Amino acid sequence: MSKPQVTIIMATFNRGKFILETLLSVQKQTFLNWECLIIDDGGTDNTRAIIAPILEQDNRFQYLQRPNKYLKGLPGCRNYGLDLAKGDYIVFFDDDDIAHPQNLELCVLELMATDISFCRYIRNVFFEEFDYAFNYSKVYTSFYIDKKDVEKMLKNELPFNSCAVMWKVACFEKNRFVERLMYAEEWELYSRIVSSGHSGISIEKCLFYGRKHLNSNTGEFYSHNPVRRESYTEAILLVVQNLKEKQLLSHGIIRYFVATAIDFKEYNLFENILDLLELSTFEKLKWQIFYTILPFRLRLYRIKKGLK
Known part of the structure; x- marks a missing residue:
């Protein structure tokens, strides 16, 4: 495979029940030049066996165990993924959600067209079974975001969900997740990135669907x-x-x-x-x-x- 343009980082822990559906939504992306780093946080279920067929079929997926030098938890797994990433753009997907087929395509188009550091998009939620009736329109409104919007970010008036932003890799040259945090780690990091002067665009289209259940963080x-x-x-x-x-x-x-x-x-x-x-x-x-x-x-x- 040529150098991937996008790196998808997916931490996983005992999500054998959901992860295959998530990986299939990645595989169905209309944008093809990506790698997906699946970082296992020491799970004990049958995740590896469940995803074995897709790993064998598609070498854009890599399954890795989190090394001990990274702390256990979502932030440590994501930092490990950042250190391995080959793409120019970074996006974090959770292991139990569904990505819209145009997720990567539309974000890459926005990031290539303008001098911005990130592309934010809408994330909706679902319960139980997912409705695959996607809207494939490429017509949407947008607005720009910079450090003057940090207050809105922090108050969740402008939500920055962990899986609803694609970043240029330069955003992480001096910024990493705080690995001891077990909640709000992306909220802290993303506000730190934007407050450092990185500006971006927000597109008013849903490109990700979060599964709601009590076992999530x-x-x-x-x-x-x-x-x-x-x-x-x-x-x-x-x-x-x-x-x-x-x-x-x-x-x-x-x-x-x-x-x-x-x-x-x-x-x-x-x-x-x-x-x-x-x-x-x-x-x-x-x-x-x-x-x-x-x-x-x-x-x-x-x-x-x-x-x-």
């Missing part, structure tokens, strides 16, 4: 898994530190994270944010008052909304 987070919750608080602190160093830490971002900290009191998130900010005594007092009063304001708001 997101499902575990919303089920109050302590590992995922603690990881999220650490990711927040890393984001605050990064934006502070780049002088991009706005009042709106601080307010958002202080409000978030109310739900993470067991990790002392609010106190740790204040320590990072190194505020004057007066500024610190203002945020302490805001933090104390906010739960009562929110409760009053919900009561008024209920009465209406």
